[in-house]
Amino acid sequence: MATTVASPFSDRVQRIESSPTLLMTAEAAKMRAQGIHLTDLGAGEPFFNTPDHIKRAGIEAIEKNFTRYTGAAGIPDLRRAIAERHRADWQSDYSPEETIFTPGGKYGLFLALQTLVQKGDEVVVAVPYWVSFPDMVRYAGGKCVFVETEEAEGFQLHAAHVIDAITPRTRVIILNxxxxxxxxxxxxREYEEIVMAAHKRGIFVINDECYVHLNYAPAEQRISAGRFKAAKDHMVLVGSLSKAYCMTGWRAGFALGPKPVIEQMVKLQSQSTSSICAITQKAAVAALTGPQEFIAEMRDTYRQLRDECVAGLNALPHVHCAMPGGAFYAFPNVSHYLGKNGIRSNTDIVQRLLREAHVVTNAGDTFGSREHIRLSYAVDQKTLQEALKRMRAWFEQQL
Structure with missing residues (x-):
């Protein structure tokens, strides 16, 4: 009689998959190593370099031998800078003790979910979603409850739909x-209604604000959830220096929240990463306390690239792209091509764009949609134009 061999791996790690966007990055890297020239619209990072004053702060930290362990939550100057910068930018009200510095915003989200979600808890997530949300929730033992949005409405999230998804088992709502x-x-108005409804029910809202500075609305309409002070005790705000300060490789993120929640996140971080790179922390202080004008300049550049990108995508045959209100991604609908020329899924489209057109994009099914692909317009204009040219040629060949 055959015996079943138990897996040597934990149930937790088997609940999740590798990041599909990073797998695409690795596949593109292999092609580059073979000498193939790619136009890359897959990377979720700025094409601007880290500002010089931030780099100098990192260099100075090395030269002054600021290279030892620090406290798990971050050095005091940095925690203070996080609280003060957020107050100055978004009129929030957090003390340094209500902050934690993390190795990227992604880990801040991971810590928050691990701290708040127990086995069997429900977590409300809007679709389309960032690829890591479902896996992070599953790893914590929770279950995602998905709320659909409509492409015809620009993927706007309605408070009524989120509130309808709440059950007695709802523990967390993730907003991005x-x-x-x-x-x-x-x-x-929708944001405030969701946050206050959650607060009234004792539900935590984890706010992924990694792109909060890349909102193309007029300044008076740009907000952070930190403005909803009445709900502060049921919110965690997660931010990142990767996008606004062009520091993706530095691994610099943070979270703000109720002191008891932050203390638990610090405890978990102390047992997983110990402390964050000391050099990065000094660079982060310089980022948060130094000149901020370049953020607006960068946002203006992205707005121009967005307009050109969306216009170019909507000019492709049978492709439609809603106008993004922020971040630096476009999410065009390519469903017309499903079922044609051996194309079974948007993953097939992405893989063939890579192999045949040498354009890097990401499949929408990893974000919760089988009808779309994701691309980043955080590239220089020449790269964007070349990518659109190659995509047009490829899509026309499929007709």
């Missing part, structure tokens, strides 16, 4: 505005 992958921005 501007959204990755759609670029949709939650309307301030």
């Amino acid at each position: 505005s501007p959204n990755n992958p759609t670029g949709a921005v939650i309307a301030p």
Whole structure:
């Protein structure tokens, strides 16, 4: 009689998959190593370099031998800078003790979910979603409850739909505005209604605000959930220096929240990463306390690239792209091509664009949609134009 051999791996790690966007990055890297020239619209990072004053702060930290362990939550100057920068930008009200510095915003989200979600808890997530949300929830033992949005409405999230998804088992609502992958921005009134409804029910809202500075609305309409102070005790705000300060490789993120929640996140971080790179922390202080004007300049550049990208995508045969309100992604609908020329899924489209047109994009099914692909317009204009040219030629060949 055959015996069943138990897996040597934990149930937790078997609940999740490798990041599909990073797998696409690895596949593209293999092709580059073979000498193939690719136009890359897959990477979710700025094409601008880290500003010089931030780099100098990192260099100075090395030269002054600031290279030892620090406290798990971050050095005091940095925690203070996080709180003060957020107050100055978004009129929030957090003390340094209500902050934590993390190795990227992604880990801040991971810590928050691990801290708040128990086995069997429900977590409300809007679709399309960032690829890592479902896996992070599953790893924590929770279950995602998905709320659909409509492409015809620009993927706008409605408070009524989120509230309808709440059950007695709901523990957390994840909000991501501007959204990755759609670029949709939650309307301030809808945002407030969701946050206050959650607060009233004792439900936590984890706000992924990694693109909060890349909101193309007029300044008076740009918000952070930190403005909803009445709900502060049931919110965690997760931010990143990767996008606004062009520091993706530095691994610099943060979270703000109720002190008891932050203390638990710090405890978990202390047992997983110990402390964050000391050099990165000094660079982050310089980013948060130094000149901020370049963020607006960068946002203006992205707005121009967005307009050109969306116009170019909508000029492709049988492709439609909603106008993103923020971030630096476009999420065009390519469903017309499903079932044609051996194309079974948007993954097939993405893989063939890579192999045949040498354009890097990401499949929409990893973000919760089988009808779309995601691409980033955080590239220089020449690269964007070349990518659109190659995509047009490829799509026309499929007709």
